[in-house]
Amino acid sequence: MAEQASRDWWEELLQVYEFAHYRQYADELTRREVDFLIDALGLRGVETILDLACGGGRHSLALAARGWTVVGLDAAASVLAHARAAAAEQGLRVEFVIGDMRDLPYHERFDVVLLMNSSLGFFDDATNQAVLHGIARALVPGGKVLIQCLNPYQIERYLRDFRSGWYPIGSGFVLREARFDPRRATLEIDYRYIDASRGIDVTHPGDQIRLYGFPELTAMLRAAGLRPLSVFGDAALPPVPFTEESVWQVVIATRDRTVRMEAEDADHAHR
The missing domain is CATH 3.40.50.150 (Vaccinia Virus protein VP39)
Structure with missing residues (x-):
């Protein structure tokens, strides 16, 4: 898409x-x-x-x-x-x-x-x-x-619970993977959504957030x-x-x- x-x-x-x-x-x-x-x-x-x-x-x-x-x-x-x-x-x-x-x-x-x-x-x-x-x-x-x-300055504390993992939404699951680039002071986040019951496997374009x-x-x-x-x-x-x-x-x-x-x-x- x-x-x-x-x-x-x-x-x-x-x-x-x-x-x-x-x-x-x-x-x-x-x-x-x-x-x-x-x-x-x-x-x-x-x-x-x-x-x-x-x-x-x-x-x-x-x-x-x-x-x-x-x-x-x-x-x-x-x-x-x-x-x-x-x-x-x-x-x-x-x-x-x-x-x-x-x-x-x-x-x-x-x-x-x-x-x-x-x-x-x-x-x-x-x-x-x-x-x-x-x-x-x-x-x-x-x-x-x-x-x-x-x-x-506390991004590591934030990422302890947010860095990576699967969690459910509706009948599917989201994989979130986050990391911080200190050279650009930027939080980078990728997502993937899989719903096997509906044949969905979609990857997020990616977010980059300047902190x-x-x-x-x-x-x-x-x-x-x-x-x-x-x-x-x-x-x-x-x-x-x-x-x-x-x-x-x-x-x-x-x-x-x-x-x-x-x-x-x-x-x-x-x-």
């Missing part, structure tokens, strides 16, 4: 059917993460939120169920079809948009942008920086972005006109401090008016 169709198929498998297979765990994880988001961002119920790289929309749906106005954006049309169906089934109003995080069409529309589950880093450094510039433009002055990503340490990440945020406010060691309550043992880093930054003007001046100069 063509690469984009293959990626969409895999996104549907991993973002929809995997969470459906492990429904109880997924629902509890989502509840805990949304509780954290509300607390860490000081959400009051009136904010408009962009859930960037929303996948199957689990955060979008949970936030909408609690009263927030949410837009979920993802590149995989098949995954968003499931998200829209779930919203309709639950009677929720969520705008799910097919789009590319590298080319966000929004200007000062959102109070909050979420980029969860290590969704920053799928491109080269210049493009990842451009993604942050797009997020800054999408935020209203005073708006906040929350980015959850892996801490490269940024906290100094790199905060420098990139500042370059985009986003002022770092706080960092946590996990998306969980009670709040977990970011320490030398943290597998995750969850960074919150804001776009204020002074920084916004500087970022826009730099952006225009770069064009």
Whole structure:
């Protein structure tokens, strides 16, 4: 199958059917993460939120169920079809948009942008920086972005449970093989799905995720006109401090008016 169709198929498998297979765990994880988001961002119920790289929309749906106005954006049309169906089934109003995080069409529309589950880093450094510039433009002055990503300094701890192994999804099994290239600070992940009952044996095109340490990440945020406010060691309550043992880093930054003007001046100069 063509690469984009293959990626969409895999996104549907991993973002929809995997969470459906492990429904109880997924629902509890989502509840805990949304509780954290509300607390860490000081959400009051009136904010408009962009859930960037929303996948199957689990955060979008949970936030909408609690009263927030949410837009979920993802590149995989098949995954968003499931998200829209779930919203309709639950009677929720969520705008799910097919789009590319590298080319966000929004200007000062959102109070909050979420980029969860290590969704920053799928491109080269210049493009990842451009993604942050797009997020800054999408935020209203005073708006906040929350980015959850892996801490490269603790990648070995993360890979202890994630490096390699088979696990079931539906009537088949997924083989995951992950490794970290320290020369490029990049997490590389391959998948293979086998369902003997349906004669399926499919290999994933492969993911490469650039991991940024906290100094790199905060420098990139500042370059985009986003002022770092706080960092946590996990998306969980009670709040977990970011320490030398943290597998995750969850960074919150804001776009204020002074920084916004500087970022826009730099952006225009770069064009």
